[in-house]
Amino acid sequence: MNDLKLEDIAKLAGVSRSTVSRVVNASPNVGAATRKRVEKIIQTTGYHPNAAARSLASQRTNMIGLVIPRTTSAFFTDPYFPHLTQGVAFACNNHHMTLSLFLVGNQEDENEITPRLLRRGMLDGILLQSGNSDDMLFRRLISSHVPLLVLGRPFEEKSVNYIDVDNILAAKNATSHLIRLGYQRIGMITGAIRSTTSIDRQAGFKQAMAEAGKTIDPSLIVEGDFSENSGYVAMKKLLPFRPDAIFAQSDVMAIGAMRAVQEAGLQIPKDVAFVGFDDLPVASTLPIKLTTVHQPITHFGIKAVDLLIDMIEKGTKPAKRMILDAELIIRDSCGGNSNNRPIVQGVEFEGSALKAPA
Amino acid sequence: MNDLKLEDIAKLAGVSRSTVSRVVNASPNVGAATRKRVEKIIQTTGYHPNAAARSLASQRTNMIGLVIPRTTSAFFTDPYFPHLTQGVAFACNNHHMTLSLFLVGNQEDENEITPRLLRRGMLDGILLQSGNSDDMLFRRLISSHVPLLVLGRPFEEKSVNYIDVDNILAAKNATSHLIRLGYQRIGMITGAIRSTTSIDRQAGFKQAMAEAGKTIDPSLIVEGDFSENSGYVAMKKLLPFRPDAIFAQSDVMAIGAMRAVQEAGLQIPKDVAFVGFDDLPVASTLPIKLTTVHQPITHFGIKAVDLLIDMIEKGTKPAKRMILDAELIIRDSCGGNSNNRPIVQGVEFEGSALKAPA
DNA sequence: ATGGGTTATGAGAGCGCTCCCAAAGAAAAT
DNA sequence: ATTTTCTTTGGGAGCGCTCTCATAACCCAT
Numbered sequence: 001m002n003d004l005k006l007e008d009i010a011k012l013a014g015v016s017r018s019t020v021s022r023v024v025n026a027s028p029n030v031g032a033a034t035r036k037r038v039e040k041i042i043q044t045t046g047y048h049p050n051a052a053a054r055s056l057a058s059q060r061t062n063m064i065g066l067v068i069p070r071t072t073s074a075f076f077t078d079p080y081f082p083h084l085t086q087g088v089a090f091a092c093n094n095h096h097m098t099l100s101l102f103l104v105g106n107q108e109d110e111n112e113i114t115p116r117l118l119r120r121g122m123l124d125g126i127l128l129q130s131g132n133s134d135d136m137l138f139r140r141l142i143s144s145h146v147p148l149l150v151l152g153r154p155f156e157e158k159s160v161n162y163i164d165v166d167n168i169l170a171a172k173n174a175t176s177h178l179i180r181l182g183y184q185r186i187g188m189i190t191g192a193i194r195s196t197t198s199i200d201r202q203a204g205f206k207q208a209m210a211e212a213g214k215t216i217d218p219s220l221i222v223e224g225d226f227s228e229n230s231g232y233v234a235m236k237k238l239l240p241f242r243p244d245a246i247f248a249q250s251d252v253m254a255i256g257a258m259r260a261v262q263e264a265g266l267q268i269p270k271d272v273a274f275v276g277f278d279d280l281p282v283a284s285t286l287p288i289k290l291t292t293v294h295q296p297i298t299h300f301g302i303k304a305v306d307l308l309i310d311m312i313e314k315g316t317k318p319a320k321r322m323i324l325d326a327e328l329i330i331r332d333s334c335g336g337n338s339n340n341r342p343i344v345q346g347v348e349f350e351g352s353a354l355k356a357p358a
Numbered sequence: 359m360n361d362l363k364l365e366d367i368a369k370l371a372g373v374s375r376s377t378v379s380r381v382v383n384a385s386p387n388v389g390a391a392t393r394k395r396v397e398k399i400i401q402t403t404g405y406h407p408n409a410a411a412r413s414l415a416s417q418r419t420n421m422i423g424l425v426i427p428r429t430t431s432a433f434f435t436d437p438y439f440p441h442l443t444q445g446v447a448f449a450c451n452n453h454h455m456t457l458s459l460f461l462v463g464n465q466e467d468e469n470e471i472t473p474r475l476l477r478r479g480m481l482d483g484i485l486l487q488s489g490n491s492d493d494m495l496f497r498r499l500i501s502s503h504v505p506l507l508v509l510g511r512p513f514e515e516k517s518v519n520y521i522d523v524d525n526i527l528a529a530k531n532a533t534s535h536l537i538r539l540g541y542q543r544i545g546m547i548t549g550a551i552r553s554t555t556s557i558d559r560q561a562g563f564k565q566a567m568a569e570a571g572k573t574i575d576p577s578l579i580v581e582g583d584f585s586e587n588s589g590y591v592a593m594k595k596l597l598p599f600r601p602d603a604i605f606a607q608s609d610v611m612a613i614g615a616m617r618a619v620q621e622a623g624l625q626i627p628k629d630v631a632f633v634g635f636d637d638l639p640v641a642s643t644l645p646i647k648l649t650t651v652h653q654p655i656t657h658f659g660i661k662a663v664d665l666l667i668d669m670i671e672k673g674t675k676p677a678k679r680m681i682l683d684a685e686l687i688i689r690d691s692c693g694g695n696s697n698n699r700p701i702v703q704g705v706e707f708e709g710s711a712l713k714a715p716a
Numbered sequence: 717a718t719g720g721g722t723t724a725t726g727a728g729a730g731c732g733c734t735c736c737c738a739a740a741g742a743a744a745a746t
Numbered sequence: 747a748t749t750t751t752c753t754t755t756g757g758g759a760g761c762g763c764t765c766t767c768a769t770a771a772c773c774c775a776t
Contacts, residue, residue, distance in 0.1 A: 005761095005762055005763080006762065006763065006764095007763095015725075015726085016726045017726085017727090018727080018764085019726080021764065021765090022725090025764085031725085046476075048476050048477045048478065049477065049762080049763070050414070050478045050761085051413075051419075051477045051478070051480035052478075052480070053414050053731090053761065053762035053763035054762080054763055054764075055409075055410035055414075055731090056408070056413075056414050056762080056763070057731055057763040058765085061409075061410060063458070079437070081440065082439070089460075089463075090461065090463050090467070093461075093467045096474075098458050098460075098480075100421070100457060101457050101459045102447075102456075103444060103451075105451065109448070109451045112451055112454060115406055116456060118404075119408065119409045120361075120406065120409070120410075121408035121411060121412075121413075121732080122409035122410070228640070228643065229643065232643075259643075262645070263645075282586070285586065285587065285590075287617065363731095363733080365732080373755075375734095375756085376734085376755070376757080377754085379733070387753065387754060387755090388753095388754070389753085392755085407732080407733070408731085408733065410731080410732080410733085411734090414761045414763080415732075415733040415734040415735080416733080416734055416761085479761090
């Protein structure tokens with residue numbers, strides 16, 4: 001029904017193709033009367049410009065891709081990604097951009113998706129969730145021509161554009177809080193050990209312990225993979241070593257671990273205190289409200305899109321970096337706090353700030 | 359770096375543009391030697407065809423859109439959507455299709471997104487999550503030329519293509535199970551009252567009650583909105599009326615409601631039994647494992663993509679319908695079952711089956 | 717009036733592919 | 747050997763836009 005083209009509108013309005021194009025693209029150089037006439041025709045005919053033709057001619061697709069690589073396990077089981085996706089999607093709307101989602105499930109998917117990502121005339125830019133170091137996809141994308149922004153610190157930072165949360169500082173603050181409350185046997189449940197996220201949070205944990213002059217008992221550090229179940233399993237391993245506080249690298253793992261603690265008949269936070277990471281909505285509705293590091297996940301997605309679009313429009317030299325802050329939200333699970341109101345910890349947190357590029 | 363076009367490859371291989379195009383598109387009518395030569399050049403140069411040009415010429419974009427309308431609240435707070443998205447994304451991979459995600463957050467988003475959806479040369483087809491009846495977006499999309507498949511029964515079914523789960527039957531089975539176990543005061547927490555999903559599940563509930571000759575106490579039916587918190591709030595309203603069993607129209611609401619029951623110091627399932635709906639992964643890891651209706655969510659997404667692609671290729675006449683079955687998974691929260699193993703209920707469930715189009 | 721400068725409009729040449737049709741070459745049938 | 751048929755290849759005409767450049771119309775100052 002709606003198969004008119006620019007030319008048809010032009011004919012109907014008695015103007016040239018160019019003029020209609022100007023009206024459609026809101027160019028200022030159109031006479032008021034002409035503009036009105038053309039707009040009317042467009043309105044009544046329900047004309048919409050053809051996206052493919054426009055992309056071909058303008059070399060712009062107004063689409064960006066969000067790529068979640070294969071090595072990111074626990075994809076949609078962790079609420080982190082939905083929140084991120086939401087932020088990215090909303091930012092895209094604001095920028096009149098279309099979001100394409102690439103979920104890489106397995107090796108086959110990767111082989112199938114890669115050429116689509118590399119194809120010109122498809123995506124103006126790519127947001128890539130940081131995965132493992134041995135990610136072929138990562139390498140192919142890095143060495144391609146598409147503007148690329150990595151979400152989370154990549155393994156090889158060299159001249160890679162990325163945005164991340166200050167995981168080291170945040171983890172350090174979380175741990176310091178437990179130390180300050182007097183816990184003696186502080187354990188940690190890590191995320192997938194090969195992710196930079198987990199590595200950085202571990203570093204923060206260790207920094208805090210070192211600064212407090214505490215030695216780290218290796219048997220109090222157990223590896224998880226960010227999933228609820230891995231938290232549960234990790235806690236089962238931890239319990240025999242009698243930790244009195246746990247820093248879990250994700251809320252979801254904290255929840256799993258708390259389940260294990262309760263099954264063992266122990267009290268939270270009296271017997272075991274908890275600090276999580278993420279501040280998912282559920283953290284504040286748990287029977288024992290979770291003390292956790294608030295990640296501005298949705299905001300992170302928005303910032304990522306903003307930065308990527310900036311890169312698309314202004315080029316990617318020099319390499320872009322953006323590090324957002326994350327703040328500790330104190331609730332009930334860490335004990336030592338008679339007050340239920342969330343307390344924002346520390347003055348060094350200034351919300352999200354753009355740090356100078358490296 | 360990679361700015362070669364078909365013509366360049368042709369020149370390098372000493373053949374014509376057409377021949378290279380045939381090789382790229384795996385046309386059979388190419389000599390073996392020629393094909394090999396061209397493939398080699400493509401390999402070494404790392405050539406990828408331009409998507410926009412291809413779309414323009416072929417009138418096919420190989421992209422489909424997944425649209426979550428504004429009226430669908432609780433968007434990414436409910437794990438339902440991530441699972442659905444995952445199914446859709448994986449099916450797209452299998453079909454060499456790209457998935458575009460349109461999250462409509464508010465009225466502005468809707469105004470912004472609608473033209474993009476209607477634009478030709480953008481999407482080959484659209485998957486639209488069913489929302490409210492007063493959805494302008496829905497109307498605009500229905501009356502457009504794009505192949506459209508609605509996820510969930512729409513309010514106006516007339517000649518609309520849609521795919522859904524048999525909510526009525528599933529809810530009826532869930533309720534019947536509670537009746538069979540001897541519960542006398544069975545309550546229900548509904549989803550957002552204006553959604554067909556919730557309406558159908560209510561209908562199933564009522565059918566089951568009617569067939570068992572039980573009257574329905576209106577004070578035992580409370581409206582929720584599919585969110586965890588709404589389940590909690592609904593249960594608080596319900597408790598004074600002393601229900602002994604609750605059919606919650608989503609797992610997430612069941613979890614909220616169970617939280618309210620436990621806070622009131624009551625036992626599950628001894629004092630209040632529960633049946634949920636969705637069978638999210640969390641349902642089986644809850645302290646009291648949730649009896650629930652298993653929805654094949656990911657599978658639902660896959661089937662939807664299959665059907666949509668079929669529509670794109672073969673046309674949408676007559677209107678397509680697909681109804682998938684959902685089965686009751688019996689665990690601990692409904693009581694009356696000494697056995698923890700999940701029991702698949704009823705022989706009438708045959709997994710997902712293609713019902714004849716209406 | 718008349719010239720310089722600005723603004724509004726049109727024409728044309730692509731953007732990089734697909735797809736139809738014609739031509740040439742090879743294979744099969746007579 | 748000759749015709750017919752099939753396979754392989756090339757050329758050309760778009761697909762529906764954008765964008766540069768030329769032209770026409772217009773404004774004010776002189």
